Amino acid sequence: MIIRAKVVATMDGPPIENGAVAVSGERLVDVGKFSDVAKKYSSVETVDLGEQILLPGLINAHCHLDYTCLRGKIPSQKSFTDWIHAINAAKAKLSLDDYVASINEGFAEAKRFGTTTIANLTAFPKLISQINEPIRTWWFAELIDVRDPRQANELVDSVVEHLKSRPCWGFAPHAPFTASADLYRRSEEIARRENVLLTTHLAESREEMAMFRDATGELYDFLKKIGRDMNDCGRRTPLQWVLQDTASPARIRPYLLVHLNELAGNDFKLLKETATIDSIVHCPRSHNYFGHSSFEFERLRELGFNICLGTDSLASNDDLSLFAEMRAFQKEFPDVSPHETLKMVTVNPALALRQENALGKIRAGFVADLIAVSLVSPTSVFQGLIDFEESVSWTMIGGIAQKAV
Numbered sequence: 001m002i003i004r005a006k007v008v009a010t011m012d013g014p015p016i017e018n019g020a021v022a023v024s025g026e027r028l029v030d031v032g033k034f035s036d037v038a039k040k041y042s043s044v045e046t047v048d049l050g051e052q053i054l055l056p057g058l059i060n061a062h063c064h065l066d067y068t069c070l071r072g073k074i075p076s077q078k079s080f081t082d083w084i085h086a087i088n089a090a091k092a093k094l095s096l097d098d099y100v101a102s103i104n105e106g107f108a109e110a111k112r113f114g115t116t117t118i119a120n121l122t123a124f125p126k127l128i129s130q131i132n133e134p135i136r137t138w139w140f141a142e143l144i145d146v147r148d149p150r151q152a153n154e155l156v157d158s159v160v161e162h163l164k165s166r167p168c169w170g171f172a173p174h175a176p177f178t179a180s181a182d183l184y185r186r187s188e189e190i191a192r193r194e195n196v197l198l199t200t201h202l203a204e205s206r207e208e209m210a211m212f213r214d215a216t217g218e219l220y221d222f223l224k225k226i227g228r229d230m231n232d233c234g235r236r237t238p239l240q241w242v243l244q245d246t247a248s249p250a251r252i253r254p255y256l257l258v259h260l261n262e263l264a265g266n267d268f269k270l271l272k273e274t275a276t277i278d279s280i281v282h283c284p285r286s287h288n289y290f291g292h293s294s295f296e297f298e299r300l301r302e303l304g305f306n307i308c309l310g311t312d313s314l315a316s317n318d319d320l321s322l323f324a325e326m327r328a329f330q331k332e333f334p335d336v337s338p339h340e341t342l343k344m345v346t347v348n349p350a351l352a353l354r355q356e357n358a359l360g361k362i363r364a365g366f367v368a369d370l371i372a373v374s375l376v377s378p379t380s381v382f383q384g385l386i387d388f389e390e391s392v393s394w395t396m397i398g399g400i401a402q403k404a405v
Contacts, residue, residue, distance in 0.1 A: 002046040003396075004034045005054035005372060007381055010362040011346050015381045020046075021054065023368045026399040031362050047401065049372045049394060053385060055342075056360055057116025057135075057369035057397065058322045059349035062199070062258050062281040062310025064121050064142075065106030066099055067091075071314035080205040080290060081218035087315050100130050106320060110311075111135050113321040114392040116369040117359060119199065119256065119281075119310070119349070121172045125162035135397060136369065138353060139163055140172035140199050143187065146228050149180035156186040160194075168353075170197035176238045177208055177223060184246035197353065199256035199281075203238045205292060209262040212238045239267045243274060256281055256352050258310070260300070261292040268296075272303055279306045279352035282344075284328035286312035297333050308349040326386045338382035368399040 001023050008019030010031060020037040022030035022044065030037050038046065070090055077083040094102075103122070110118055117136040122128065125141045141159040145152050156171065163169040171187035173179035179200070191198050203209065210217035215234030224230050232245060239260075258281045263271075282295050301307060309325045311317055318324075322345045329341055350360025358367050372394040376384040395402045 001401075002034075002037055002041055002044050003049065003054065003370070004038075004046060005049040006051045006375060007053045008362060009053055009055040009342075009381055009385065011056055011343065012361040012363045015053075019054065021362060021368075021370070023396070023399050026368055028362060028364055028366050028368050030364055051375055052372040052394070053375055053381060054362070054370055054372050055385060056346045056362055057371050057395065058114045058345045059117040059119075059308075059353070059360060060110060060115045060310055060320070060322055060345070061119050061256065061279075061308035061349040061352055062121070062283060062312060063106070063110070063118055063320065064313035064315070065103040065110075065118075066122055066124065067102065067313040067315040068106035068109065068320075069094070069098060069102035069314075071318070074315050076289060076291075079218050080207045081222050083290070083316070084219075084222070090315070096124065096127065099124055100127055103127070103131055106314070107131075107134050107137075110320040111395065112391045113319070113323065114371045114373065114395070115320065115322060116371065116395065116397050117349070117353070117355075119353065121199070125159040128162055129165055136168070136359075137166070138168040138170060138197065139166050140170045140197070142172045142174055143183055144174045144178045145180050145183045146178040146223065147226065149182060149229070152180050152182035153186050155183065156190055160190065163196075164194075170199065172199045175201040175204065175208070176241050177211060177219060177228075181232075181245040184242070188246075197256065199258060200242070201258045202242060202260060203262040203267075204259040205290065206262060208238050209264075212236055212241055213264070237262075237264050237267055239263065240270060243270060255279070256308075259283070259287075259292075261287065261295055263296060268299060268303070271300075271305075278304075279308060279348075281308045281310045281349075281352075282329070283310045283312040283317075284325050284332060285318065286316040288328065289316045295332070297336070306348050306351050307344060308352055309344045323386060323388050330386065338380065338386055342382050342385060368396055370396040 004020040008016040020034040074086045119138045121140045121142045123142045173184045173187050207217045207219035211220040256279045346360040371392050373388045376387045
């Protein structure tokens, strides 16, 4: 089929006025001016999207759909540790059926806001077989062994059978304060063997920094109380812990690092020297919810890192709209161009997921994952896209067009 729109924002060059794409099967086979594409495929059905902008489907680089049902249930807390107590108390009331419903609700919401690909962390890989995901999904098993690090190998191995039922998956050792060095190493070992991805939360809060660098603070006290071995604290930053304590002879790339809010001066030197990590995920509205230290976007960009945006979970956010994340990012970094901001939910996360030749752009040969939105600003296509605040009315995933429910 041919799909025509007032503007085609390819993310692969300037926007195309009165543009069109040709789709065959699940792939894009042509893109250009409508008149040119129509001549080549004159006998093909044409879908006219009218005055809308056609763009690549958005990619959410970090989310926890498990917790969609916790929207509005956890008010802002005095500390990050208090929030951990609050979410643990809320989770204790949930059944497995609640989690299935929560994940399904989250998928529907993400799709409604134009997300066609999502990197989703789940604490319950065994539930994946019960989910029929409506969008392209990377499933990451969120792994925690803080109470029993002796079981690291068994924990990683036990989730593989649930993950391998899906085409796109990986491991998510939760964070340095909840996942042992052995858990990180085993996750890397199996990820290397299976050629899958890794992600982790890192340097998220001031309390995490205080715990590892100074062996003090609420998080330190809480984890010591529940039995975590704290001998690795008091000497290094969280980043240094990950790069030094979990180092293996053949570290793999890419590692999607989530947050990186708390970095010391030596951390930037270490980041500059290492070639093991190249993608970072910032979650602007979750960041604001917690009141974390400023995200060092400019310095990380200057170091050459691939920076993406994510929504995080609804235990610390209002909805799963990446349009809203882009607007929050613009308030934080007004000097970043709208085009670069839009790349952080299209081109950049496609690269982070090793899909730079398939997703994130409208280009011949790429997967036909597309969305169409109303033209908000007639003077700036990219800013107009970021300013879009409604539900997306038309979506195509893998060449199959779907109207909003």
